[in-house]
């Protein structure tokens with residue numbers, strides 16, 4: 101797996117069609133028409149038309165005190181509670197038509213964007229037996245910032261508990277080098293954790309581990325006996341972190357699946 105491309109291409113898709121898109125927009129072609137020219141049509145696709153959060157003015161953070169003595173004040177001490185650190189007004193609408201922001205940041209890299217979508221749908225299919233209902237739509241967001249993106253509940257907490265608590269003695273050292281590898285990347289991005297999980301999954305598969313009936317953790321046990329995948333070896337289960345890393349590598353971000361909608365993000 102090419103991790104150098106993952107680090108270097110972070111949030112920077114290959115925008116091969118930027119000149120063409122700009123030319124069409126300059127001719128007053130409607131943004132959604134330009135989108136369809138470059139990306140084609142997919143009825144499952146929607147677009148978040150983001151406006152700036154009025155509380156944090158789009159920054160996603162608020163000033164506050166870092167410590168309980170109230171002496172260390174910082175301008176970015178807290179994430180904004182109104183927009184959940186995205187910098188976008190929560191009332192921003194999701195529409196079937198693309199706006200200029202989506203054309204310039206996503207459709208200008210049509211090959212990468214289509215591959216990102218394919219990987220996102222693949223993730224959704226992989227996660228279904230883990231208890232994540234299969235989504236029906238996909239929404240693209242091209243404004244604000246992404247904050248702690250990743251795979252959805254109940255999948256991600258279960259797997260993290262399994263790999264790094266239940267199997268801590270066996271897997272905790274796996275992929276620790278990634279935490280250093282991504283040094284300098286914004287801390288509110290998660291590619292290093294996803295790279296580590298991808299490798300931990302591969303390691304579990306190579307060692308013949310199966311999904312256990314219970315996960316032992318610090319506060320007790322999580323009963324997995326009724327889970328549909330109990331007893332299945334990891335070597336037979338597709339690794340969702342592989343397509344997740346592919347999306348990072350393409351320069352886009354898989355933010356999650358919420359209420360039947362896949363969320364994809366593109367930075368400016």
Ligand SMILES: [Zn+2]
Pocket residue numbers: 153154155156157158159160161180181182183184185186187188
């Ligand atoms: Zn805000």
